Amino acid sequence: MPAAALSFVCGAIGPGVAADPPGWQLRYVAPNDRSGHAMAYDGARGVTLLIGGAGDEGTWQWTGQAWALQTIPGPGSRTGHAIAYDSDRQVVVLFGGGGLGDTWEWDGSSWWLRATSGPSPRSGQAMAYDAIRQVTVLFGGSVEQYPHENGETWEWDGVAWVLRGVSGPDPRYGHAMAYDASRSVTVLFGGNRSGFQTWEWDGDSWTLRATFGPSAREEHAMVYDSWRQRIVMFGGTRIGPTLGDTWEWDGNLWTQVSAIGPTARWGHAMAFDTARGVTVLFGGFDGGLALADTWAWDGGAWTLRAEQPSLFNSPTFVYEEARGAAIMVGWRGGFPEYPKTWSWDGSSWRAVGVGLAYSDHATAYDIQRQVTVLHGGRQEQYTYGITFEWDGKEWRSRGTSGPGPRFDHAMAYDLRRGVCVLFGGFLDLTDAETGDTWTWDGTTWTQVAVTGPRPRRGHAMAYDRAREVVVLFGGRFSAGPIPTYLDDTWEWDGSAWTQVAGGGPGARADHALAYDAARGVVILHGGSSGPNESWEWNGRRWARRSRTGPQAIGSHVMTYDSNRQRTVLFAPLPTGGGVGTWELSRFLLGDFDEDADVDLTDFVFFQACYNGSNNPPHPSRCPPGIDADLDGDGDVDLADFLIFQQNFTGSL
Ligand SMILES: [Ca+2]
Ligand SMILES: [Ca+2]
Ligand SMILES: [Ca+2]
Ligand SMILES: [Ca+2]
Incomplete structure (x- = not known):
């Protein structure tokens, strides 16, 4: 049969085995082990955002079921930054980290550099969004000037940073903050100095609320659980042990809750998923290794939601x-x-x-x-x-x-x-x-x-x-x-x-x-x-x-x-x-131009190589690099054509 006689009716092509699409399918992705990253729940998009902490530029999103990666240019790799979700403007605000003093916002699809002035470059600061006053509150951090601890209170309204000239907690870094919406205050706990203190900021003044409760610590994580109206705090470290305890603050008392959960760690991050009513935790450092596990706390128990090997x-x-x-x-x-x-x-x-x-x-x-x-x-x-x-x-x-x-x-x-x-x-x-x-x-x-x-x-x-x-x-x-x-x-x-x-x-x-x-x-x-x-x-x-x-x-x-x-x-x-x-499960056979379909363009290649049973592919017409011997028996004949036909997808 001459090659030119090969023809078929596209509509006659059977669906073949349709259980799985052909070719390599990405089934699972997750962030690598890391510490010093930041997380915030993006209420408009219904996902928990994770950024930084490892040498990468990925913006990760936890859907509640799985991780997804968006490789979008943005703040780049950094650690010790802080992020908070501005629920009024529906953006995630990021400040500093890695000795930087830049302000970025994530609108669900892109990162925008919003300011390069404001707080001086720093790391280990904490941020929380005050939804009543509609400002992102920043406190403290580690700055370049000796002795490094900073005690400034700043507020970002989406346009400019304002330094609030108030007295408050001792200068520190490695503390954590969360906004308690039921009482309209920003709660601060821990840090590298006076790490046993609980402070609250109401927009006018800071009040020392407690000096008892969790042991002094830094590099812990804290969120506000809006379903149960309390602050949740986990882990951290202080010269000595790495901590794995879970605490809750109801505005008056700290209570230690469930002891069974993530292993002890510091440098992890948490966010409260307001759609699902759980605190999500990822990663951290256990004293020996960085971690890559995803946990959820519903107020009653910690559940391991995802884990996977890191790079070996x-x-x-x-x-x-x-x-x-x-x-x-x-x-x-x-x-x-x-x-x-x-x-x-x-x-x-x-x-x-x-x-x-x-x-x-x-x-x-x-x-x-x-x-x-x-x-x-x-x-x-x-x-x-x-x-x-x-x-x-x-x-x-x-x-x-x-x-x-x-x-x-x-x-x-x-x-x-x-x-x-x-x-x-x-x-x-x-x-x-x-x-x-x-x-x-x-x-x-x-x-x-x-x-x-x-x-x-x-x-x-x-x-x-x-x-x-x-x-x-x-x-x-x-x-x-x-x-x-x-x-x-x-x-x-x-x-x-x-x-x-x-x-x-x-x-x-x-x-x-x-x-x-x-x-x-x-x-x-x-x-x-x-x-x-x-x-x-x-x-x-x-x-x-x-x-x-x-x-x-x-x-x-x-x-x-x-x-x-x-x-x-x-x-x-x-x-x-x-x-x-x-x-x-199988490759897409016959996609000679490797554009992920098998269409008439590919058919032209097949036709050129066709040379009948027991003959090598056509010596002069078959383009170099085109392998049309789909059944691998050395020729390009009708048996190969049948395979080609079965794989025909049309232009995609
Ligand atoms: Ca193709
Ligand atoms: Ca053959
Ligand atoms: Ca063949
Ligand atoms: Ca094509």
Whole structure:
């Protein structure tokens, strides 16, 4: 059939499998761990706004159910700033932080720089919006001039800052303020000096209301719960312990309430969600690590609303079929470290146990014994060779016999032969990459092959369940100061390594591989080159399937959820200071111009490459880089046309 004869009626195209849109779908985003950020509830938009606290410029919004990110230019990365929601003008006002003295407003879609005069540059000030007098009240902060503590009271009416010439609390920073609408006063508590004091500002004067109640503290957070008409305060620190207590102030008395809730922390932020009647808390610093958990307090109990892994140093991700969970483990770096083991169920993350503090280790899931096996890895300059197994509850050491201390190696579980296969890595013993192959049967490590891929690190492996081989791709080695990247594909059949077809993804390391059991292909994503590219290996050839996937330059991990038939990928977001979780059920095949549709423009490419069964794609007409062999059997024929037709979306 001549190519020109290919034609079809768009209306006749079936919907195909419509369960999930094709391509990578962003399923979950959340801010990274942080402290020194600020939060306010935006009543007009019904979301809690979070800004700053980490090295990013993202404006985060908590909907009550999920986090969303808006990467909109604005105040930029800063800590120690203060924000308050002006309910009359329906804007969030931000002042200072990071030694700055600028005033910004967020109107729900953009940040506007509103003033550069007013209070001097400072950090650690507090702000609250006085809804009766319609001004944002600012007190104190840490200023540049010695002795740094400031005791000024300022008010912002949306046009200008006014310094109120009044006496009041001692100069301080690290205090917190909230506006009590039922009594029309701004309440101040704590700070780095006289941190046990409770003050109230009525617009004319400050009154010291209490010197008893919560212990002295700074870097705590405080909101006004308008549903229950009281001030809620949580955490903070004072030379000595980090605090995790919840207190409420009703205008007369402080009462300590529920003891079970967020762990002790300081530098966190809170806002009162007036639509849902809960105080929302995010992040902070627990004395060792910054946190990324989202909590809600309804006056009776704290509820953990969201948690997710923060950025790890080279973690691993495996799918545990028996438990129906994708498990991630890794090390964040820094000490002290309280590692966690994380689980993704398709909609949310949760910490399911204590983790292991190794980066650059290797893992595989042994489906017969129902354990995840982890080997090696490193902590800073120390390299380890311990084998651990995770049974869904805890990690148990299985000893140090077998492959020596190493990192940047890879493992896959060979279902046919019932062993974990390990290859390569950077070997501590020889201070070089290694090319040894080992198997672990649950009891014993055995070194199995002497010839195979050249020594390397940063490669990836996956087990092809239909073809019963372990697939290995890429990696790098360092003969000399400049690393050499590899683009070779190997398969291990249980007795020997065989190098298979080239011509696939470019040379790279720190990419990820996962076997898609529903479609019988190994998926590759990202790595040190082609960070957004996805490829598929079907046992005969590589095909590039997408160049618009998640940006993944090596800090990403990927696994295949065989129960839900989706490939899951976890990676840092390229902007905004957060992490993302993506899922893929299938690629959009036939989108040759990569504009996220399959339309007549793509059909022109298909037609040009069409060359009939058992022939290579048309040698002169098919444009370079266009891969129209959609079933991967080497030709572009009617079988490929059928796939093209099934994927046809029309112009979108
Ligand atoms: Ca297209
Ligand atoms: Ca064919
Ligand atoms: Ca074909
Ligand atoms: Ca198009």
